[in-house]
Amino acid sequence: MTEWLLTYLLHSTLVLSPVLLLVNVFTPAAALRDRLLRLALCLPVGTALLSVSVFSPPRVVGLMTAAAPTRAPERAPTTLAPQRLDGAVARPGASTHAAIPLPLSKPGVPWALILLLGSAGWTVVRYGLAWRHLPLRSARPSDDPALQRILGDVARHAPLRHVRLLQGPVAGPCALGRHTILIPPDLTNHLTHQQLNAVVAHEYAHLLRRDPAWTVALGALTHLLWFQPLNWMVLAAWRRASEEACDAWAARTVSPTHLAHALLRLAQPASRPAHALLSPSASTSHLTVRITAWNDPLGADQEAKHFAPVSP
Numbered sequence: 001m002t003e004w005l006l007t008y009l010l011h012s013t014l015v016l017s018p019v020l021l022l023v024n025v026f027t028p029a030a031a032l033r034d035r036l037l038r039l040a041l042c043l044p045v046g047t048a049l050l051s052v053s054v055f056s057p058p059r060v061v062g063l064m065t066a067a068a069p070t071r072a073p074e075r076a077p078t079t080l081a082p083q084r085l086d087g088a089v090a091r092p093g094a095s096t097h098a099a100i101p102l103p104l105s106k107p108g109v110p111w112a113l114i115l116l117l118g119s120a121g122w123t124v125v126r127y128g129l130a131w132r133h134l135p136l137r138s139a140r141p142s143d144d145p146a147l148q149r150i151l152g153d154v155a156r157h158a159p160l161r162h163v164r165l166l167q168g169p170v171a172g173p174c175a176l177g178r179h180t181i182l183i184p185p186d187l188t189n190h191l192t193h194q195q196l197n198a199v200v201a202h203e204y205a206h207l208l209r210r211d212p213a214w215t216v217a218l219g220a221l222t223h224l225l226w227f228q229p230l231n232w233m234v235l236a237a238w239r240r241a242s243e244e245a246c247d248a249w250a251a252r253t254v255s256p257t258h259l260a261h262a263l264l265r266l267a268q269p270a271s272r273p274a275h276a277l278l279s280p281s282a283s284t285s286h287l288t289v290r291i292t293a294w295n296d297p298l299g300a301d302q303e304a305k306h307f308a309p310v311s312p
Contacts, residue, residue, distance in 0.1 A: 001112040004052045012044035016230035030244035037238040123223040139168030175206035195262035198254045205246035
């Protein structure tokens with residue numbers, strides 16, 4: 001296990017470092033960054049497992065034996081009869097050394113295994129608590145006809161089956177699971193109809209991209225392998241790329257101006273912790289980059305080429 005951890009640290013550093021350099025210096029399209037960052041987080045786990053299983057020498061465990069001390073040479077017997085050892089006939093000149101078992105060294109404390117088990121326990125507890133605190137129990141299907149019409153209009157661009165629009169006690173709109181969009185109950189009091197359309201389109205894009213599932217998977221992997229600091233940087237970069245890719249899709253279905261106004265109204269402080277099971281939410285520190293990206297015609301064209309909606 002220690003060998004795998006060291007191999008993983010080496011492989012992940014060699015993979016994550018150039019990917020982070022690439023996405024921060026050259027800033028490719030958000031959808032392309034999203035794919036690169038997801039691959040960069042997952043690939044070192046597989047390569048480390050493959051390297052350890054294929055290239056590690058087999059470990060042979062058994063009794064170690066040693067020859068008994070030899071005596072001083074004696075005169076050869078005058079008889080020609082064969083010697084007998086424990087009832088068996090021995091050849092003349094055969095060795096009579098006995099095999100003496102040597103004690104094997106005691107195995108050391110499996111610190112690597114303890115580290116991984118502790119990390120796994122921490123991850124399970126964190127995500128278990130996150131699941132318990134999901135506001136789904138108190139959420140209710142939206143009975144607002146205007147919101148239902150908005151959802152229907154957005155769904156015509158890329159249909160998904162059984163998408164639910166729920167209202168519950170959340171700080172801001174978010175996508176959950178495979179078919180759920182969750183919004184605050186008073187959202188309609190703060191946004192115009194066009195801005196609501198933009199918000200629903202953005203969260204719908206998260207469902208198209210399966211971002212809630214990726215949020216859980218990549219977050220759990222990062223928590224399990226928390227000792228690699230580059231994982232946290234890549235996870236944060238992936239969250240930003242995910243938001244930008246969904247912005248680009250929403251900007252092609254609604255007015256970019258209305259989307260920008262909606263994002264500004266819903267922006268949350270950057271210090272607000274993200275829910276472990278929900279799709280990433282807007283933050284004020286990233287808004288300028290997001291709005292500039294999909295208001296640039298060249299950037300919007302690049303996003304359109306790389307964004308591939310998932311079939312229902």
